[in-house]
Amino acid sequence: MRIAVDAMGGDDAPKAIVEGVMLAKKKFPDIEFQLYGKEAAIRQYVTDETNLTIIHTDEKIDSEDEPVKAIRKKKQASMVLAAQAVKAGHADAVFSAGNTGALLAAGLFIVGRIKGIERPGLMSTLPVMTGNQGFDMLDLGANADNKPEHLLQYGILGSFYAKNVRGIANPRVALLNNGTEETKGSELTKKAFELLSQEPSIHFIGNVEARDLLNGVADVVVTDGFTGNAVLKTIEGTAMNIMGVLKEAILSSGVKGKVGALLLKDSLHDVKGKMDYAKYGGAVLFGLKAPVIKTHGATGPAAVATTIQQIHTMLTTQVVSKLVSHFEEEVDKVSQ
The missing domain is CATH 3.40.718.10 (Isopropylmalate Dehydrogenase)
Incomplete structure (x- = not known):
């Protein structure tokens, strides 16, 4: 190759x-x-x-x-x-x-x-806080505007990737929305929900909210490129800020804080590792x-x-x- x-x-x-x-x-x-x-x-x-x-x-x-x-x-x-x-x-x-x-x-x-x-999507595998599986999300910014049919294709693309590359036998595909109810969302997400529900080649589990993404609620999450890019940058920024706050708290807490940090060194390293999406590889223009x-x-x-x-x-x-x-x-x- x-x-x-x-x-x-x-x-x-x-x-x-x-x-x-x-x-x-x-x-x-x-x-x-x-x-x-x-x-x-x-x-x-x-x-x-x-x-x-x-x-x-x-x-x-x-x-x-x-x-x-x-x-x-x-x-x-x-x-x-x-x-x-x-x-x-x-x-x-x-x-x-x-x-x-x-x-x-x-x-x-x-x-x-x-x-x-119609519209290839930019996809990355992002970390979760429980386990090491992570989840695939697209589109992360290849397209600012999408149609419901594009989100259906993203569900198929993401499911193919999760199954063939990440070895997940029956990937759970979800639609990012502002609520888990079927009736929630914009015209785009409502129509996308309908299309994804009718697609026989994927295991569609319905809507998921952004607050649950890092809890491992799905193996594949689809959304429009504008929203996906905003979510990606929010996750990146949150991870960097959490580690920054922890470092600042340790350095400003005197001898006790530094001793405590030394004792928790392995645990803190694990936390940093969980937030590191680079360990899953690069973003795929799928x-x-x-x-x-x-x-x-x-x-x-x-x-x-x-x-x-x-x-x-x-x-x-x-x-x-x-x-x-x-x-x-x-x-x-x-x-x-």
Whole structure:
């Protein structure tokens, strides 16, 4: 299997990206890595050149670039070349820690949508406070506006991913709403509820509220991109603030507080680990013809390696090809 890596994307690129690839190479000798970016900058962090090719380019997409314009104008950018490798059949997946909007545009305009998918969604596996299973949520911001039919497709996409990549036999799919009652919500969520309830390929359990998301009430949660992005940022901000408040309280509480913190070191480490969504891998732009994966711009080598493991699982389980077959069958049924 072949992964095209935008080695220049991210806050600490190419160092963090290449070091993460080196970690992943030790675990996955069956992956061929294609690193796109400045060869001299990349090569200084390469410790093993087996199954690795560096494709040199001086151009990259910066965080402040306007996504669609950047994809169209910077034809030799590392991210664009990586996406084009997938389109041409030279690679099986794209990975980047760079400009999120640009990667979404590259996925849509270069890699392309699965036939029958109207709006691919951005999906991440987010943590829960009980157990280690986590839950998949989409859309997390690929689309600001959605139709009920899009939310139905997100339910199918998320269920496929949870079943094939995360190994959940019968994933519980829920709709994010402002109440658990069937009659709650906007016109969008009411119609989406009806469509999801009638979909035989998923295990739909109804509405869930935002306050219950981290309690493990569902394996897959679907919502529109505007709401999903707001929820994601709220979870991220809350996690960072909780850890900040704990640290401040410990440092300002004198000797007793510091001794107590030392005794609780393992427990505090566990709390931090539960809130770390990076351990589940990157965000997937799901609904495209190949895996397109985005990890956080400030990611480190360990998180890069985890995301590569996620991509390896997606390719091994052939989750995308299964989706292609499913939606092509549905399109054929409608056209007959």
